[in-house]
Amino acid sequence: MHKVSFIGGGNVAAAIIGGLVASGTAPTDIEVVEINADARDKLATRFGVVTHTDLSQARLHALVVLAVKPQTLPEVAAALAQRLSGQLVVSIAAGVRVADLARWLGGHARIVRAMPNTPALVQAGITGLFAPDAVSQESRSQAESVLRAVGGVVWVDDEPQLDAVTAVSGSGPAYVFYFIESLEAAAEAQGLAPGVARQLALQTFFGATKLALESGEEPALLRQRVTSKGGTTERGLAALDAAGVKQAVGQAVDAASRRGAELGDELGRLA
């Protein structure tokens, strides 16, 4: 496994670092530049990685992961540009396009964009990856191996598809938690005790997903098997249809995807 430098040690960086350490990367082969003292201390205590308060202190390993918020990236990239000497740069920032990042990095060409998600924390993530044609197969494999430490990976051929990935699986855990919260609230509204409601909601999402993954069967077929003619599920699904839940999911993904493109446009206008 490669030595990796992280710029930004928040939520997602911590998840990836956890996966790397769990899959055998030596903590001392990972350095993190993090301006927040609490976040820095947590990473050092939890994983034993090397931490720095400032980019100027970093060694910069062969692979550098940019894990700051998109709005912070122009400033961080400008500082990093002074220090780069051929490293592979992997950006996980939503929306930020390779061409803009390359410009902020002073014309750096070895860039891969990645869109992971927070289930990476429990090594059950899924990451979308994109690299421009000029990026070598070796660099792609290096980037992929880092993200593989925390779950599955998919590659997309066109950069705009990464906005769709962001909207589906990057933001997706939030939609799933929203559905879990809704099912739990509905269970409580039926008079079930809060602890029981939580257990039923969580295990139902987990069990249904595990069943779909392990059986490899069409989700529509699995749904039909739950739906007895004239039974309870049929009524429940009809209520979901009447409420337009399918359309609402489409609208959520569309809105999130458009926000990704918009973020790219907004930040791309910066010098």
Ligand SMILES: NC(=O)C1=CN([C@@H]2O[C@H](COP(=O)(O)OP(=O)(O)OC[C@H]3O[C@@H](n4cnc5c(N)ncnc54)[C@H](O)[C@@H]3O)[C@@H](O)[C@H]2O)C=CC1
């Ligand atoms: N939260 C999520 O589910 C996902 C987030 N992303 C992307 O990952 C990136 C990070 O997101 P989160 O981890 O959620 O954010 P976060 O806010 O938890 O982490 C960002 C970290 O960067 C640090 N930071 C800010 N300025 C810095 C600087 N100049 N030098 C070093 N560190 C600095 C902050 O103190 C913070 O700890 C974002 O660009 C986001 O678009 C991608 C996929 C999923």
Ligand SMILES: O=C(O)[C@@H]1CCC=N1
């Ligand atoms: O909400 C966001 O912008 C980030 C990107 C995907 C998940 N969280």
